[in-house]
Amino acid sequence: MLKVSNLECVRGERSLFKDVNFSLEAGELLQVNGPNGSGKTSLLRMLCGLARPAHGEIRWLGDNIRSLDEDYYNSITYLGHLNGVKDNLNAIENLRISSALAGNGIDESTAYASLQKMGLIGREILPVKVLSQGQRRRVTLARLLVSDTVLWILDEPLVALDTSAVLLVKGILEQHLEKGGMVVMTTHQDINIAAIETKRLQLN
Amino acid sequence: MFLWVIQRDLLLAMRQRSDVLTTLFFFIIVVSLFPLGVGPEINMLRSMAPGVVWVAALLASMLSLERMFSSDYLDGTLEQMMLSPQPLILLVLGKALAHWMVTGVPLVLISPILGFQFDLQTDALLVLAVSLLLGTPVLSLIGAIGAALTLGLRGGGVLVSLLVLPLYIPVLIFGAGAVEAVSAGLGASAHLSLLGAFLLLSLVLAPWATAAALRISIE
Numbered sequence: 001m002l003k004v005s006n007l008e009c010v011r012g013e014r015s016l017f018k019d020v021n022f023s024l025e026a027g028e029l030l031q032v033n034g035p036n037g038s039g040k041t042s043l044l045r046m047l048c049g050l051a052r053p054a055h056g057e058i059r060w061l062g063d064n065i066r067s068l069d070e071d072y073y074n075s076i077t078y079l080g081h082l083n084g085v086k087d088n089l090n091a092i093e094n095l096r097i098s099s100a101l102a103g104n105g106i107d108e109s110t111a112y113a114s115l116q117k118m119g120l121i122g123r124e125i126l127p128v129k130v131l132s133q134g135q136r137r138r139v140t141l142a143r144l145l146v147s148d149t150v151l152w153i154l155d156e157p158l159v160a161l162d163t164s165a166v167l168l169v170k171g172i173l174e175q176h177l178e179k180g181g182m183v184v185m186t187t188h189q190d191i192n193i194a195a196i197e198t199k200r201l202q203l204n
Numbered sequence: 205m206f207l208w209v210i211q212r213d214l215l216l217a218m219r220q221r222s223d224v225l226t227t228l229f230f231f232i233i234v235v236s237l238f239p240l241g242v243g244p245e246i247n248m249l250r251s252m253a254p255g256v257v258w259v260a261a262l263l264a265s266m267l268s269l270e271r272m273f274s275s276d277y278l279d280g281t282l283e284q285m286m287l288s289p290q291p292l293i294l295l296v297l298g299k300a301l302a303h304w305m306v307t308g309v310p311l312v313l314i315s316p317i318l319g320f321q322f323d324l325q326t327d328a329l330l331v332l333a334v335s336l337l338l339g340t341p342v343l344s345l346i347g348a349i350g351a352a353l354t355l356g357l358r359g360g361g362v363l364v365s366l367l368v369l370p371l372y373i374p375v376l377i378f379g380a381g382a383v384e385a386v387s388a389g390l391g392a393s394a395h396l397s398l399l400g401a402f403l404l405l406s407l408v409l410a411p412w413a414t415a416a417a418l419r420i421s422i423e
Contacts, residue, residue, distance in 0.1 A: 048287055051423050074289040082280025086212075088219040098281070100208040103289040127219070 008055035027196035034203030087129035209298030253322030254383035308340030345410035352417035
């Protein structure tokens with residue numbers, strides 16, 4: 001479904017990576033590995049169309065994502081290393097607004113239920129700015145629980161999370177893969193997510 | 205989606221009221237300084253009133269332009285908006301309208317009271333408010349282009365003014381011109397029609413230009 005061919009990323013004068021090829025089918029997981037500065041984030045930003053590749057192309061269901069544009073965004077969820085939550089809003093407002101902007105409006109009880117799963121109850125009406133780094137990350141990750149997209153592109157989703165939250169996220173990802181979803185993720189942590197097939201891409 | 209963006213930005217403005225109040229008080233103070241500095245010569249005050257109020261409105265709406273996209277850019281919510289399945293143009297239009305509601309509408313409402321300081325007649329006060337009502341949305345829409353182009357740049361605030369102020373000139377000329385025409389006993393309808401035309405033109409073109417600028421800035 002997702003097919004990447006001869007992808008090249010250039011930053012300034014330096015080529016970060018080139019000739020990156022892979023394809024991803026339903027239920028498959030792609031784990032992108034590599035040292036700091038090897039272009040993992042740049043690769044993920046290209047995959048979701050925020051950055052333009054210097055060379056090569058990314059195809060979704062056979063069409064270049066450049067030509068799909070907004071249709072493609074119906075099929076993906078991207079969580080970057082910025083949390084994408086507003087400090088002055090509380091967790092419920094943040095979750096409802098970001099889901100609505102992603103084209104998938106939810107009501108307050110659904111938002112409450114997914115925040116409960118993420119272990120944030122009791123703090124759901126506090127402005128996010130008073131929460132800890134890990135709790136903010138949980139608010140961000142709660143979006144995955146309410147998302148109905150096929151392809152998840154996750155940039156270091158486990159950063160700042162404690163062990164119980166890491167297990168929780170692992171469970172969410174496995175459930176998504178089981179339902180035929182696809183995940184592209186980077187992480188420095190050693191976790192083993194069960195998938196039909198786990199592919200690894202090493203950047204250096 | 206469009207309504208969600210407006211609702212979100214208004215909610216954020218409510219939570220952080222100081223941003224809204226700074227713009228309003230800046231406008232009030234700048235306008236009030238002129239009668240104090242120039243002295244109580246009534247005819248002079250009357251003739252300079254439209255220009256003073258309009259220039260102050262331009263500067264006040266500039267003040268908050270930088271924040272239109274930069275806070276969303278810094279916390280990653282702008283990225284998420286750009287990945288929304290809805291057209292980016294709609295989203296940008298929503299943000300510009302929310303910016304106008306927060307910074308433009310209060311200026312329109314307070315302008316008749318400030319006009320009293322310059323001894324403007326009732327009909328001139330009314331036209332002043334109407335010209336601001338038509339003109340301030342144009343300021344927000346054009347300003348959005350500048351804010352999007354300078355997103356993430358150091359010293360973006362100064363650069364925004366250099367980019368955007370020249371584009372404000374036609375609005376200033378016809379906005380202040382409308383009030384002067386009424387004070388001189390001529391009708392303001394020609395000036396106001398032109399302001400309305402600017403508004404329609406910028407409603408169509410500015411969101412499109414802003415969306416293109418955002419795509420470049422975020423890369």
